[in-house]
Amino acid sequence: MTPPGALVTGATSSLGRAVTTTLTGMGFAVVETSLDTPPSPGPTHLTADLSLGSVAEQVVDRATDLVGPLYAVVCIAGRMPVGRIEDATDADLDAAMRGSFATFFNVTRAAVTQMPPGGSIVAVSSVNATLAAPGVAAYAASKGAVDALVRQVALDQASRGIRVNAVAPGLIDDGRVPGAGAGYPRGTAVTTDEVAAAIGFLASPSASGITGVVLPVDAGLSITSPVSFLRQDLAERLRPSNPPRSGT
16 A cells, blocks of 8 residues: 655754654654755655745645655644844845745645645744744744645635644744743643644544634643743742642
């Protein structure tokens, strides 16, 4: 039996690598794409700037040639220029919108013309689309646009049996930032593997009834009052004094 095909953009990031591993473990034949060429690219790695519509079409065509019909497309690629809006340059806005939104738009536009019924598209959004954080004006705007497009394409493609969803991570703890989860309800941020598992679920037939959803994968950040970040005494009330007991 031929394994179902999948396309992962932004594949050289830590999340991209985790998603490829997850989908491969689920039985998908994965084609990886990224803007940069990895040190040892495999036969199913394509280096491409997917913010260009014609390039996205070529990549989807090539991926289909390599692994057959694409039953899963995961759009991870994105850029995060840092700066308040008064300091943001045209280049910052272009990098954020093209790196996150245009890439998702172009890949989705190309994929839906070839994707079979039962196919799933998953975008990586961010809690910053709905929760403001200092200095990420262009990035937040680009992720808000991603969320809007998820809902629109999910509606437009529902009759064709194609699902479109997104995950919205908070800070992803990849071990490079000590104490990254301070202030989170469970005391830790999400890991790449946890976000990848959520993406794998949305890409799978197990999520066949889910479309048009932006799923927070943020270790509870989006349900947490900002007071918990500002007052340590209240933050401590969220943490159990004793470990949870097993059983009922």
